[in-house]
Amino acid sequence: MWHFYDFCLMRTIVIGDIHSGYLALKQLLERIGVEKEDKLIFLGDYVDGWSSAVETVDYLLDLSTTIDCVFLRGNHDELVYDWLKDGLDKPMWLAHGGEASKSSYTGQSDKLIEAHKGFYKSLQNYHLDDKNRLFVHAGFTNLNGVEFEYFSKMFYWDRTLWEMVLGLDTTIGPQHALYPKRLKNYLEIYIGHTPVTRINKTKPVLAANVWNMDTGAAFKGPLSAMDVDSKTIWQSDPVYQLYPKERGRN
Numbered sequence: 001m002w003h004f005y006d007f008c009l010m011r012t013i014v015i016g017d018i019h020s021g022y023l024a025l026k027q028l029l030e031r032i033g034v035e036k037e038d039k040l041i042f043l044g045d046y047v048d049g050w051s052s053a054v055e056t057v058d059y060l061l062d063l064s065t066t067i068d069c070v071f072l073r074g075n076h077d078e079l080v081y082d083w084l085k086d087g088l089d090k091p092m093w094l095a096h097g098g099e100a101s102k103s104s105y106t107g108q109s110d111k112l113i114e115a116h117k118g119f120y121k122s123l124q125n126y127h128l129d130d131k132n133r134l135f136v137h138a139g140f141t142n143l144n145g146v147e148f149e150y151f152s153k154m155f156y157w158d159r160t161l162w163e164m165v166l167g168l169d170t171t172i173g174p175q176h177a178l179y180p181k182r183l184k185n186y187l188e189i190y191i192g193h194t195p196v197t198r199i200n201k202t203k204p205v206l207a208a209n210v211w212n213m214d215t216g217a218a219f220k221g222p223l224s225a226m227d228v229d230s231k232t233i234w235q236s237d238p239v240y241q242l243y244p245k246e247r248g249r250n
């Protein structure tokens with residue numbers, strides 16, 4: 001038997017880049033008061049940052065057994081997967097949080113490593129919901145939308161989408177000839193990847209129809225979540241305060 005009240009409880013909540021901030025993730029989900037009817041969409045970059053890579057992925061795997069979760073692929077998730085799978089440890093990865101993920105996985109059981117490889121392998125490049133809202137870690141470049149993207153790595157490495165909307169003349173609207181065609185494919189686009197702390201913000205930022213949910217959890221910012229219908233925002237404490245003995249990525 002359905003009640004209108006039950007329907008109201010069904011929320012779609014998007015969550016920004018975690019970067020192994022397991023303590024912040026727990027705090028954030030407590031503050032949201034996640035219910036079994038909720039749908040959670042994670043924008044990727046679960047790892048590379050603080051010391052809790054293993055705990056973070058374990059927690060997400062556990063969460064997905066009771067809650068409807070969508071896990072998108074971030075560039076850091078691919079880098080960790082490449083290391084777990086093929087032993088690749090690129091210097092650029094090690095310098096940007098890879099070292100912390102490597103230590104977190106050192107000494108873990110084969111069973112755990114296999115389960116986590118399964119998690120990284122299962123990640124999706126993007127998610128499109130029934131209201132034409134696009135969720136993707138970094139962006140896309142094809143004017144006609146994600147189905148036409150030539151290079152799938154763009155979904156988790158691109159920065160041009162965010163740079164474009166930040167530099168957009170706010171006096172021109174979607175009807176204007178110069179309005180970027182890329183943006184018109186979707187009602188809203190939710191991304192992470194480029195921390196808004198770079199433009200001195202600590203809350204999710206809206207530019208044109210693009211919401212950037214990466215509030216710098218790997219650096220000096222909090223971890224953020226938002227109800228995509230009501231635009232209610234929840235945040236953890238600044239993540240570095242939960243890991244006082246660590247340097248993080250700074």
Ligand SMILES: [Mn+2]
Binds near residue numbers: 076
């Ligand atoms: Mn990223």
